[in-house]
Amino acid sequence: MGDWTRGRSGRATPAPSELAWIAALPCALLAFAAIMLLGPPLGHVLFPRPSAADALWPPHWEESQGHPVPTKQARYILAALAPLLLGGAIVAGARRAPQLRPSTIRALVRTSQLALVALAALAVLGQYGVLLSPRRVPHVFGYGALATAAVLVAAAPLALRRRDVARRLAGLARETVARRRIALAIAAAASLAWLAQGIYTEALAEDIGTLDWTVDDAFAVLKGRTPLVDFHVLYAKLLPYPAALAMALLGATALVYTLLTSVLSLLALLALYGVLRRIVRSSLLALGLFVPVLALGDLRHTMAETEMWPMRYGSAYLMAWLTARHLDGAWPRRAWILSLIGGLLAIDELEFGMAALAATVVALVCVRPPRSARAALRLAGELAAGALGAVAIVVVATLARAGALPDPALLMEWPRIFSRLGWFTLSMPIAGLHLALYATFAAAVATAAVRIARGADDALLTGMLAWSGVFGLAAGVYYAGRSDTVKLVSMFSAWGFALALLMVVVVRALAARGWRRPSLAQLLTLFGFALAVCSIVRAPSPVAQIRRLSSSFSPSVYRHYAERFVRANTRPGQKVAILLPMSFRIAYDLRLDDVAPYGTQEALVTRWQIRTLIDQMHREHAHELFLKEGRISPAQLELLGQAGFRTVASQRAEAAPIGFMGFIAMSDA
Numbered sequence: 001m002g003d004w005t006r007g008r009s010g011r012a013t014p015a016p017s018e019l020a021w022i023a024a025l026p027c028a029l030l031a032f033a034a035i036m037l038l039g040p041p042l043g044h045v046l047f048p049r050p051s052a053a054d055a056l057w058p059p060h061w062e063e064s065q066g067h068p069v070p071t072k073q074a075r076y077i078l079a080a081l082a083p084l085l086l087g088g089a090i091v092a093g094a095r096r097a098p099q100l101r102p103s104t105i106r107a108l109v110r111t112s113q114l115a116l117v118a119l120a121a122l123a124v125l126g127q128y129g130v131l132l133s134p135r136r137v138p139h140v141f142g143y144g145a146l147a148t149a150a151v152l153v154a155a156a157p158l159a160l161r162r163r164d165v166a167r168r169l170a171g172l173a174r175e176t177v178a179r180r181r182i183a184l185a186i187a188a189a190a191s192l193a194w195l196a197q198g199i200y201t202e203a204l205a206e207d208i209g210t211l212d213w214t215v216d217d218a219f220a221v222l223k224g225r226t227p228l229v230d231f232h233v234l235y236a237k238l239l240p241y242p243a244a245l246a247m248a249l250l251g252a253t254a255l256v257y258t259l260l261t262s263v264l265s266l267l268a269l270l271a272l273y274g275v276l277r278r279i280v281r282s283s284l285l286a287l288g289l290f291v292p293v294l295a296l297g298d299l300r301h302t303m304a305e306t307e308m309w310p311m312r313y314g315s316a317y318l319m320a321w322l323t324a325r326h327l328d329g330a331w332p333r334r335a336w337i338l339s340l341i342g343g344l345l346a347i348d349e350l351e352f353g354m355a356a357l358a359a360t361v362v363a364l365v366c367v368r369p370p371r372s373a374r375a376a377l378r379l380a381g382e383l384a385a386g387a388l389g390a391v392a393i394v395v396v397a398t399l400a401r402a403g404a405l406p407d408p409a410l411l412m413e414w415p416r417i418f419s420r421l422g423w424f425t426l427s428m429p430i431a432g433l434h435l436a437l438y439a440t441f442a443a444a445v446a447t448a449a450v451r452i453a454r455g456a457d458d459a460l461l462t463g464m465l466a467w468s469g470v471f472g473l474a475a476g477v478y479y480a481g482r483s484d485t486v487k488l489v490s491m492f493s494a495w496g497f498a499l500a501l502l503m504v505v506v507v508r509a510l511a512a513r514g515w516r517r518p519s520l521a522q523l524l525t526l527f528g529f530a531l532a533v534c535s536i537v538r539a540p541s542p543v544a545q546i547r548r549l550s551s552s553f554s555p556s557v558y559r560h561y562a563e564r565f566v567r568a569n570t571r572p573g574q575k576v577a578i579l580l581p582m583s584f585r586i587a588y589d590l591r592l593d594d595v596a597p598y599g600t601q602e603a604l605v606t607r608w609q610i611r612t613l614i615d616q617m618h619r620e621h622a623h624e625l626f627l628k629e630g631r632i633s634p635a636q637l638e639l640l641g642q643a644g645f646r647t648v649a650s651q652r653a654e655a656a657p658i659g660f661m662g663f664i665a666m667s668d669a
Helices: 016-046 070-095 102-127 143-160 163-173 177-198 202-207 215-222 240-250 254-280 283-296 306-327 335-348 350-367 373-402 408-419 433-454 459-475 477-481 485-489 492-512 520-538 542-550 557-568 583-590 607-619 634-642
Strands: 575-578 624-628 646-652 662-667
Touching: 016 070, 016 102, 016 433, 070 433, 070 459, 070 477, 102 433, 102 520, 143 163, 143 492, 143 520, 163 283, 177 254, 177 283, 177 542, 202 254, 202 557, 215 240, 215 254, 215 583, 240 254, 254 283, 254 306, 254 459, 254 492, 283 492, 283 520, 306 335, 306 350, 306 459, 306 492, 335 350, 335 373, 350 373, 350 408, 350 459, 350 477, 433 459, 433 485, 433 492, 433 520, 459 477, 459 492, 477 485, 492 520, 557 583, 557 646, 557 662, 575 583, 575 607, 607 634
Parallel strands: 575 624
Antiparallel strands: 624 662, 646 662
């Protein structure tokens, strides 16, 4: 504080950083009012209640739980837009800042900082179920981690005040070819240590049920199915193609698939490291930021299934890397290339891909804002051309493969089921760790706005701060849809990236004044990053991973029984619909033509999906249907019966991997 320009009568013009704190509370109150008042009507406009024929079905069935929550979703959208309102207020206010008394500036800034501390306290208390938490949630950070982080925050500034310590760190920051190579090797080795957890053999994948929803998509492509045409993919829409190619060349196994996803994850993580190195201009300093971010976004906790990581964060960090290069004057120098690649990634994985593309657009506008309406139209046209090019590539490739155009409705099917229909929705706690994540993303946006208002020299840091904040806020819809601990922790990698960039700003500011008098906001940033540092102790043991993999090279128990049952009720080359786990893998091994539009029966959570299954079977003249016993509801069996299907065989499983009870064969022949 105190960085203002004095005017007449003892008044002063607030600096951009002070203006940010002054504007924070009014923007927060305005956003809160909009959330409470506009949330319900906006929710019913954006997410209209589905008709009875379109709703989750059967009611109260364990696989079709959930209900529409349009108000919660609309309120999250308004909350995600609030930091952009604050950023706009900072930039606009800096051009015509009001004259205030210095005492008034100090009071307003201090009030906003104390409100931020209160928000952080709510985040911690909510995590432990002490305050405003409607249900008990697992502790993401234990008491030991909180205490250790506090000690690190207290000790680090004291240590860095010593000139010899600061001098040694400055020496380490100097870049050399040897240090660059060593740091890259360490970043790759650390990434591989975590990625080893996502490698599975056949028995691990199938008997534990780890890859039911992902690797089977690649087998579907191998069997001639086409995503967005005759196969309804839940997750990545384009990744199954390179995965199927790798499996066709190296072996159609879960091991090959998970090795491929691990390689893609490694490239994404190295792209993240590359962004940090480009920002701090030092490989060793970038490594010091990268490893805590890697640990905080531990793949054991980042996604329920680790092979989903490259589908989401892979696209995001690729876009972050390309955006950083573009802002730094390297390839790609044209905005349409960014939009083209971002469009393809958004088609592949809509939620995180669209979030990354939106973050890239905001970063471009923040660093190089159009100076005229003509320049704005030129930039918009270039971005639109790239996006249309991505659509054209997918359309042409799909048409060449399947002889049919991709169906946009299939691209939106699962987002619609999760958002409008509310599949497996959960309420969002009032207080909890999600508040800390939200505050971090908002702080990244506000910090970028302050730097724009100041005219800061490091445009790359400004742009990537905006990128990380917008990406985190937009991708947060993933947690807002189903607010459980798994979805919350899946946002930790984005949280860690934003924390790392804020750490760069904080460290530079504190170093400029000899590491003295850190503000409350700076202490909170240091504390958040210290928690990421504490996460390093969770590093997986390479020996344990080798032991896990070497002890699991055995035949899949589940597939043995499933294939034996299907083989007994089919003949090679027959057209069938298999909705068992690893359905297309079973069809691949038995040389069957699986025409099912879905990979597993757990995906059938509406009437129209079962009708889609029946219609596709009739269209392709398939008469046999294979299901899991005990995992289909009486209402679903009745609907199949009305279509002419009757049970022709059933068998109890001799073993029960992945909670499996048995098999049913139905036929309408």
